[in-house]
Amino acid sequence: MTIQRDITAHIVAEYLPGTPVSELDASYDLLENGVISSLDLLRLIEWLGDRFDIPFADxxxxxxxxxxxxxxEKVVRRYAGVTAPE
Known part of the structure; x- marks a missing residue:
């Protein structure tokens, strides 16, 4: 599974249940269109951190x-595997 497909599948499953993954365009504004609220954004960041080993707190x-x-996807590609400073 590609990074983009993995992210899309998670967003659809968590925030757009019943929507086919293929219907979520990669450029669709998730915040402006109310798909992801501020609380959802925190949950998404936590999932991304766990899934892609990204230390977002740092x-x-x-x-x-x-x-x-x-x-x-750009954020994941930029920071995936980055280790937290000691």
């Missing part, structure tokens, strides 16, 4: 980094 991120599946 990184500079903004809500825009999670605006769409494409934006989330």
């Amino acid at each position: 990184l500079e991120i903004s809500p825009d980094d999670f605006r769409s599946v494409s934006a989330v």
